[in-house]
Amino acid sequence: MIYINGRFLTQNMTGVQRFAEEISLQIEHMRDDVILLVPDVKAIKKQSLLKRFNIEEVPGLNGHLWEQITLPLYLLRKKSPLLINLGNTAPVFYSHQVVTHHDITYLKYPKSFPFSFRLLYRIISPLMIRNSKQVVTVSQFSRSEISSQYRCQEEKIKIIYNAVSDLFEPTKEVTSEPDKERYLLAVSSTNYHKNFHGLIDAFSDANLDIDLKIIGDSADVFSTLDLKRNHPRIHFVGRVNDDELVKLYQHATAFVFPSFYEGFGIPPLEAQACGCPVISSNTASMPEVLGESVLYFNPESKREIINALSLIVSDVELRAQLVEKGFKNKERFSWGESASKLNDIIRNVSF
Numbered sequence: 001m002i003y004i005n006g007r008f009l010t011q012n013m014t015g016v017q018r019f020a021e022e023i024s025l026q027i028e029h030m031r032d033d034v035i036l037l038v039p040d041v042k043a044i045k046k047q048s049l050l051k052r053f054n055i056e057e058v059p060g061l062n063g064h065l066w067e068q069i070t071l072p073l074y075l076l077r078k079k080s081p082l083l084i085n086l087g088n089t090a091p092v093f094y095s096h097q098v099v100t101h102h103d104i105t106y107l108k109y110p111k112s113f114p115f116s117f118r119l120l121y122r123i124i125s126p127l128m129i130r131n132s133k134q135v136v137t138v139s140q141f142s143r144s145e146i147s148s149q150y151r152c153q154e155e156k157i158k159i160i161y162n163a164v165s166d167l168f169e170p171t172k173e174v175t176s177e178p179d180k181e182r183y184l185l186a187v188s189s190t191n192y193h194k195n196f197h198g199l200i201d202a203f204s205d206a207n208l209d210i211d212l213k214i215i216g217d218s219a220d221v222f223s224t225l226d227l228k229r230n231h232p233r234i235h236f237v238g239r240v241n242d243d244e245l246v247k248l249y250q251h252a253t254a255f256v257f258p259s260f261y262e263g264f265g266i267p268p269l270e271a272q273a274c275g276c277p278v279i280s281s282n283t284a285s286m287p288e289v290l291g292e293s294v295l296y297f298n299p300e301s302k303r304e305i306i307n308a309l310s311l312i313v314s315d316v317e318l319r320a321q322l323v324e325k326g327f328k329n330k331e332r333f334s335w336g337e338s339a340s341k342l343n344d345i346i347r348n349v350s351f
């Protein structure tokens with residue numbers, strides 16, 4: 001049997017959990033020997049997944065303690081089968097495993113995370129990377145970063161890209177007023193490296209005849225920043241479900257991705273899959289993931305952000321070109337192909 005660390009099923013959805021869920025769904029179709037282990041079936045966020053996965057509950061401790069103590073002890077009683085970890089963490093002293101580490105943002109932008117989070121990751125990351133058969137990450141950029149930081153040979157680190165769920169597709173609606181409600185769209189985070197303070201500051205000074213809708217946390221998360229949070233054209237939408245997110249992508253004039261640092265960055269691909277043109281920062285993994293399919297800006301430069309916002313709002317032809325380039329770029333990535341790569345890794349390290 002192949003066991004997957006299913007702790008991600010009990011966590012709120014971010015890019016890490018999206019990767020784990022989609023890869024697990026694909027692997028479930030490819031193999032008949034996969035079991036997802038979870039600490040508590042009732043804690044699974046999407047109860048509908050109980051019908052799609054072969055899930056086994058391993059009761060005991062919770063959270064990181066479950067992962068570091070309960071889970072490996074259970075596997076030792078099973079004579080140490082292969083464990084696949086698709087989140088950012090894994091049991092540090094269990095060696096017959098594949099671990100996934102998306103990026104090292106916690107080292108590059110420490111102010112994005114609480115001290116306890118940084119301390120935990122500083123302790124467990126090097127240990128789990130060392131005590132594993134194979135390491136998986138989501139881009140060449142992240143592979144280089146992890147290899148350099150933890151002195152891990154690049155040959156041990158395999159790249160498995162993210163992709164986009166089939167939920168994300170262009171609108172089929174026919175309307176004679178496509179720009180009736182014109183807005184730019186962004187997906188927010190409280191983390192400093194996501195650079196939403198920079199985007200809000202630039203948009204506030206850009207004087208554009210368009211709204212900015214920010215999905216995710218409310219305006220309160222920016223209360224400690226010296227920004228024009230009460231700008232009449234900035235709207236904090238709050239958290240939305242996938243169906244609502246798709247509609248917001250489909251009807252946006254453009255999607256803005258201002259991040260300083262990303263191991264991959266799924267939202268721009270989701271936007272592209274929905275036929276939404278993208279403007280993005282030019283740092284970290286973004287050129288690798290987005291190629292020539294977006295309009296880039298330097299996220300450290302307020303002037304460049306303003307120029308990019310102004311250009312994408314005013315240039316209809318540019319938006320049309322980026323929509324077509326976005327469709328082509330999105331096709332470079334597939335959850336099925338990514339899961340096949342993981343399946344190859346499983347074959348190579350199973351024995």
